[in-house]
Amino acid sequence: MISLKPRWRSTLEKHRAKSARTERSGSVRLRIVAWTFLLTSFIITGLIFTVREILISDVGRGANSSTESEIGEFRNFAQIGVNPQTARPFETLEDMLGSYVTRQYTGYKEQVIGLTPHQIIFLEEQDHYALTTGYRLHQDQALLTGLRENPSNSGIEQTPAGPVHWGKVAVELRTDQGTTTGHLLVLEYIQPELDAVQHTVFIMIWVGVAGLAFTLLVSWLIATQITKPIRNLRQVAEHINDKNFSGRVTVKGDDDVAAMSHTFNKMLDRLEEATLTERQFMDEVSHELRTPITIVRGHLELMERTEEQEQTLLLVDDELERMGRIVSDLLTLAKSERPDFVQPHPTEVSELMISLDSKVQVFANHRWIIADIAEGEVGLDEQRITQAMLQLAANAAQYSPSGSAITIGSEFYGQGGERQLKLWVQDRGPGVSPEDASILFERFRRNNAKNPATAKQHSMGAGLGLAIVRSIAEAHGGGVWIAAPEDGPGSIFGISLPAPSPPKKTQSITATYPPQNEPEKS
Structure with missing residues (x-):
C-alpha cells in the first residue's frame, strides 16, 4: 500500500489555510474592547489616585487650619490675661493654662495640652480616650519633651495612634514672683480621617471595577454593532470565487x-x-x-x-x-463554470478503478499497476472523474521513462462525515520542485523538469490538463494534491473527493410468544 504524505499543497488549499490564519489572527471587536478597557482603566485609576491625594491633602489642610485657629484663640486669651472666673489677672502660669484647657471641648480627634516647668495640664476626658485607644500623647513623656524642645512651631509626628499634626505656642507670665515660661500644644489626630479616606477609596475601587465591567459589556455591544457591516462584507467576500459572484453586501445607513x-x-x-x-x-x-x-x-x-x-x-x-x-x-x-458541469450519482469505486485500468493501457511503453482499490459507493460523476484520472495518467506517462511502472490507486481516508476518497497516480519521472508544485494546477502551467525522451510530447500541450483536473475535483467539492513517494523518485498526483460514510443500518427483531411454528401446549 502506498503511504501518501503530501509535501506541497495546491494553491486552493494554501488560500484556505491563509484565510483560516487570518480569521484566527484577531478580531476588530476585540481590539476595540481592549483599547476601551485600557483607556477606561487608565482613567479610573488616575481618578482614584487623584481623589485620594485630594482627600488626604484636605485632611492635612483641615488639621493645620484647626490647629492655627486654636492657637490664635489662645493668644487672644493670653493677651487679655484675666481669669474669667475671678475677673482678676492670673497669678500663676498653671492657672492660666488650666483655665484655658478646661474650657475646651476638643473631642476625640483633638487634644490641647498645657506644659509648664512642673506640670502637664490636660482634660480628664483624654484619659478615657487613652484607655480606649491605648495611647494619648499626654502620657508620652519622651515625645512631649521632644515637642517642647523642637525649634519649630508646628509639624507632623508619627505616634502609635497614627500621624499627629501639632502646633505649639510659647507663653510667659510676669508676676511679682518673677517670669514663668510654658507652652500650649494643640494636637490633631488625623488617623480616623485617613481611615475614612481609605474607606472612600476602597468604595471607589469597587465602583470602578463595576463600572469597568459595565464599560466592557457596553463597548462589546457597541463594537459588535459597529463592525457588523464589516463582518457581513467579510462573509460575502469569503463566498466569492472565480465561479460565483452572486453575493452582495446589505447596505444600511449613509456612513x-x-x-x-x-x-x-x-x-x-x-x-x-x-x-x-x-x-x-x-x-x-x-x-x-x-x-x-x-x-x-x-x-x-x-x-x-x-x-x-x-x-x-x-x-x-x-x-x-x-x-x-x-x-x-x-x-x-x-463548461466547468456551469452548475451542471458534473452530475454525481452513486458509483462503485472498485468498478471505476477496473475501468480505469483498462483505459490507461492505451498509454503504451509503460507498465500500469493498481496498488489499492477502495470498495464502496460514492456519489460522483463517473465520466468526469475518469477524464481527470486519464489526464493524470497521460501526464505521468509523458514524464516517466519508457518501460517504467506507473501506479494508480484509491483509498478511503477519515471517518463519518469527514471521510474522503483519494484517487492517485504515481509516476517515476524527475519529480516536482516546490516552485512548480505551488502553481502546477493553474492554467497554462507546466512542469519545468521534463523527461528528455518525451520532450516532443511536452511541447504539444498548453498546460491546461492539470487545470481541468482541478476544476473537476473542485466541482465535486474536493481538491487536488501532490505528494512525494517514499520508495523512489517521481511524484504522486491525486484528487480528494468528499465521501461521507453512510449511516449504519440497525436491524430490529420482533419476537412472538408462543412461536408460530410450534403448536400451543394445552
Whole structure:
C-alpha cells in the first residue's frame, strides 16, 4: 500500500489555510474592547489616585487650619490675661493654662495640652480616650519633651495612634514672683480621617471595577454593532470565487462603512460582468474554432501529397491536432463554470478503478499497476472523474521513462462525515520542485523538469490538463494534491473527493410468544 504524505499543497488549499490564519489572527471587536478597557482603566485609576491625594491633602489642610485657629484663640486669651472666673489677672502660669484647657471641648480627634516647668495640664476626658485607644500623647513623656524642645512651631509626628499634626505656642507670665515660661500644644489626630479616606477609596475601587465591567459589556455591544457591516462584507467576500459572484453586501445607513459596502458591491458587479464576458467569449471561441480546424484537417487528409509536401503537411497536421486539443481543453474549462458541469450519482469505486485500468493501457511503453482499490459507493460523476484520472495518467506517462511502472490507486481516508476518497497516480519521472508544485494546477502551467525522451510530447500541450483536473475535483467539492513517494523518485498526483460514510443500518427483531411454528401446549 502506498503511504501518501503530501509535501506541497495546491494553491486552493494554501488560500484556505491563509484565510483560516487570518480569521484566527484577531478580531476588530476585540481590539476595540481592549483599547476601551485600557483607556477606561487608565482613567479610573488616575481618578482614584487623584481623589485620594485630594482627600488626604484636605485632611492635612483641615488639621493645620484647626490647629492655627486654636492657637490664635489662645493668644487672644493670653493677651487679655484675666481669669474669667475671678475677673482678676492670673497669678500663676498653671492657672492660666488650666483655665484655658478646661474650657475646651476638643473631642476625640483633638487634644490641647498645657506644659509648664512642673506640670502637664490636660482634660480628664483624654484619659478615657487613652484607655480606649491605648495611647494619648499626654502620657508620652519622651515625645512631649521632644515637642517642647523642637525649634519649630508646628509639624507632623508619627505616634502609635497614627500621624499627629501639632502646633505649639510659647507663653510667659510676669508676676511679682518673677517670669514663668510654658507652652500650649494643640494636637490633631488625623488617623480616623485617613481611615475614612481609605474607606472612600476602597468604595471607589469597587465602583470602578463595576463600572469597568459595565464599560466592557457596553463597548462589546457597541463594537459588535459597529463592525457588523464589516463582518457581513467579510462573509460575502469569503463566498466569492472565480465561479460565483452572486453575493452582495446589505447596505444600511449613509456612513463610511455603508459607502465602503456600496463600493464593494459595485466592484462585484464589475467582476461578475467581466467574468461572464470572459466565459461567454471562451465558450464561443472554442465552439467557433473547432469547426474550421476539423474542416482543414479533413481537407489535408484528402489532399494528394508529394514527397516534398509530406513533411510540411505532417507538421501542419500535428499543429492542427495540438490546436484542436487546446480548443477542446478550453471548452472543457468553460463548461466547468456551469452548475451542471458534473452530475454525481452513486458509483462503485472498485468498478471505476477496473475501468480505469483498462483505459490507461492505451498509454503504451509503460507498465500500469493498481496498488489499492477502495470498495464502496460514492456519489460522483463517473465520466468526469475518469477524464481527470486519464489526464493524470497521460501526464505521468509523458514524464516517466519508457518501460517504467506507473501506479494508480484509491483509498478511503477519515471517518463519518469527514471521510474522503483519494484517487492517485504515481509516476517515476524527475519529480516536482516546490516552485512548480505551488502553481502546477493553474492554467497554462507546466512542469519545468521534463523527461528528455518525451520532450516532443511536452511541447504539444498548453498546460491546461492539470487545470481541468482541478476544476473537476473542485466541482465535486474536493481538491487536488501532490505528494512525494517514499520508495523512489517521481511524484504522486491525486484528487480528494468528499465521501461521507453512510449511516449504519440497525436491524430490529420482533419476537412472538408462543412461536408460530410450534403448536400451543394445552
